[in-house]
Amino acid sequence: MSNTPLAERLRPSSFEEIAGQKHLISSNGVIRRMMLAGRISNMIFYGPPGTGKTTVANIIAKNSGMQLFKLNATTASLSDVKEVIASADGIFSQNGILLYLDEIQYFNKKQQQSLLEYIEDGRVTLIASTTENPYFYIYDALISRCSVFEFKSVGAKEIVPVLRRALDVLNEDSEIKKSADDEALEFLSSCAHGDVRHALTLFEGAYYASENRITTEIAKEFIPSASAGLFDKDSDVHYNLLSGLQKSIRGSDPDAAVFYLAKLLEGGDLLSPIRRLLVIASEDIGLAYPQAAQITYALCESAKALGLPEARIPLASCAIMLATSPKSNTAYEAIAKASADIKMGKGGTIPKHLEAPLFKGYVYPHEFPNDWCEQQYLPDDIKNAKYYTFGENKTEQSAKAYWEAVKKRKL
Numbered sequence: 001m002s003n004t005p006l007a008e009r010l011r012p013s014s015f016e017e018i019a020g021q022k023h024l025i026s027s028n029g030v031i032r033r034m035m036l037a038g039r040i041s042n043m044i045f046y047g048p049p050g051t052g053k054t055t056v057a058n059i060i061a062k063n064s065g066m067q068l069f070k071l072n073a074t075t076a077s078l079s080d081v082k083e084v085i086a087s088a089d090g091i092f093s094q095n096g097i098l099l100y101l102d103e104i105q106y107f108n109k110k111q112q113q114s115l116l117e118y119i120e121d122g123r124v125t126l127i128a129s130t131t132e133n134p135y136f137y138i139y140d141a142l143i144s145r146c147s148v149f150e151f152k153s154v155g156a157k158e159i160v161p162v163l164r165r166a167l168d169v170l171n172e173d174s175e176i177k178k179s180a181d182d183e184a185l186e187f188l189s190s191c192a193h194g195d196v197r198h199a200l201t202l203f204e205g206a207y208y209a210s211e212n213r214i215t216t217e218i219a220k221e222f223i224p225s226a227s228a229g230l231f232d233k234d235s236d237v238h239y240n241l242l243s244g245l246q247k248s249i250r251g252s253d254p255d256a257a258v259f260y261l262a263k264l265l266e267g268g269d270l271l272s273p274i275r276r277l278l279v280i281a282s283e284d285i286g287l288a289y290p291q292a293a294q295i296t297y298a299l300c301e302s303a304k305a306l307g308l309p310e311a312r313i314p315l316a317s318c319a320i321m322l323a324t325s326p327k328s329n330t331a332y333e334a335i336a337k338a339s340a341d342i343k344m345g346k347g348g349t350i351p352k353h354l355e356a357p358l359f360k361g362y363v364y365p366h367e368f369p370n371d372w373c374e375q376q377y378l379p380d381d382i383k384n385a386k387y388y389t390f391g392e393n394k395t396e397q398s399a400k401a402y403w404e405a406v407k408k409r410k411l
Contacts (some may be wrong), residue, residue: 006166006204007197011055013062018052019162019196020154025056031149040064042119044104044138045129047151050195053129056151057100066098066125073106078114085118097124104128105137112139119145153194160185162196163203167214170207178207180214187216191223238269242276245319250284254323261319265312274300277318288328288393295321328391337387347379370406 012018015025015032024031034040040060045053054070061068069084084099104112118124126146130137134148163185171177188206192199205222206214241264248256264273281296299318303311341347353361354377363375376383390400390411404411 006169007200009169010162010166010200011058012052013059015056015059018055019158020194021052021056021151024149024151031056031060035060035063040066040098040125042126042146043128044134044143044146044148045127045151046132046134046148048153048194049131050192050197050199051151051154052196053151054100054102057098057127057129060127061098061100064098066096068098068100070100070102072102073104073111076101076107078111081111081114085124096122099124099126101126101128103130105130105132105134109139112142116141116145154196155194156186156189156192159189159192159196159199163189163199166200166203167207170204176212178210178212178214180207181216184214184216184219187219187223238264238267238272241267242272245273246276246280246284249280249319249323250327252323252327254320257319257323258316261315262312265308265315268308270303270308270311273315274303277315277322280322283332284327284329285322285325286328286331286391287396287399288326288391289395292322292325326393326395328393328396330389330391330396334388337385341382341385347382349379351376351379372406 015029018025021029023029026032031043045056047053058068071080071084081099084097101107101115115124115126119126128138128142128146134143160182163180167178167180184206185203188202189199192202202219202222203214206219209221210218241260245257245260245264248260261273277296277300278293281293285292296318299314299321302314303318306314353363353375363373365371365373365375367373378385390396400411
């Protein structure tokens with residue numbers, strides 16, 4: 001019986017064997033196309049654990065002929081990087097080296113900067129991986145020299161075939177022909193939260209805990225109740241519940257809102273519904289009841305301080321308050337329209353009189369009645385753009401009436 005972890009023994013050696021990431025490694029995937037073109041650039045892989053980042057790096061190195069070096073930024077230092085770079089001198093005349101740096105977010109700015117000169121002169125091809133958003137944790141100069149690829153959670157249906165391969169391997173080890181129910185494999189796959197490595201760990205435990213057949217009952221013994229409640233066999237019920245919560249609140253149905261909230265909390269998830277409630281307060285209630293955002297924040301902070309199970313009480317108050325509040329998405333629509341113009345390259349130069357420091361031509365509104373005067377604020381190319389439209393709720397209509405009186409025109 002091998003002591004090598006099951007996940008390592010089943011690590012794919014080709015793109016065809018990898019579960020998920022078809023957008024990157026299928027015959028039309030971007031990484032696959034780059035390899036076929038014979039061009040391997042510096043890359044950053046980001047996404048949840050167990051989604052194939054290391055495996056893809058291994059396959060790239062194998063197919064490119066480069067020598068692969070692996071470092072983990074949680075334990076590696078600059079001296080480790082320099083040792084790898086020194087190795088390049090001996091093989092530079094051949095195919096070069098590929099440095100796979102896992103968890104790069106744990107390297108500080110100076111450590112990340114030390115990589116630049118080596119990847120710029122081609123001595124090293126870098127593949128860095130992270131579970132965090134690289135645009136927040138990786139030095140801009142390094143990102144600008146890399147292609148960034150997102151690895152997504154693997155769907156339960158894509159994990160099931162991996163568990164079937166695992167069953168064959170373990171049966172061969174033990175020389176016992178155990179079987180596994182389809183429902184048990186689907187259950188274990190869905191409870192792995194998109195992490196293939198974790199699914200294999202769960203399966204291995206269930207395998208050795210069973211006699212001749214792995215059943216759903218045996219599988220459930222390896223899943224904490226807080227985890228089992230969150231996911232179905234398609235591995236997206238969690239997101240569907242969050243969607244149901246938001247749509248119920250948006251639709252002003254307090255009963256449905258409390259139901260979806262309860263289901264999320266019974267599954268042991270506290271932070272996801274809190275984040276969603278905070279978004280809802282501004283996206284769906286918004287300017288119709290501006291105080292909702294403050295109340296929501298206070299109730300969510302209270303829930304975090306209490307923890308489960310007591311946290312369900314302030315969160316239930318929050319969900320019901322939001323569901324029964326007047327609704328407006330005018331702020332959401334306004335920022336979306338403004339962002340669309342920015343992405344199209346509009347509004348590149350702001351009016352001169354708005355520049356800092358105080359520029360000649362700027363008129364100070366507080367020197368006028370009602371603290372308002374006519375003045376251009378938007379850039380010339382979008383000076384007549386209309387992003388915000390007053391909602392039909394009482395609060396926004398009151399604001400509209402006030403400004404129509406001040407500005408002496410219909411808004």
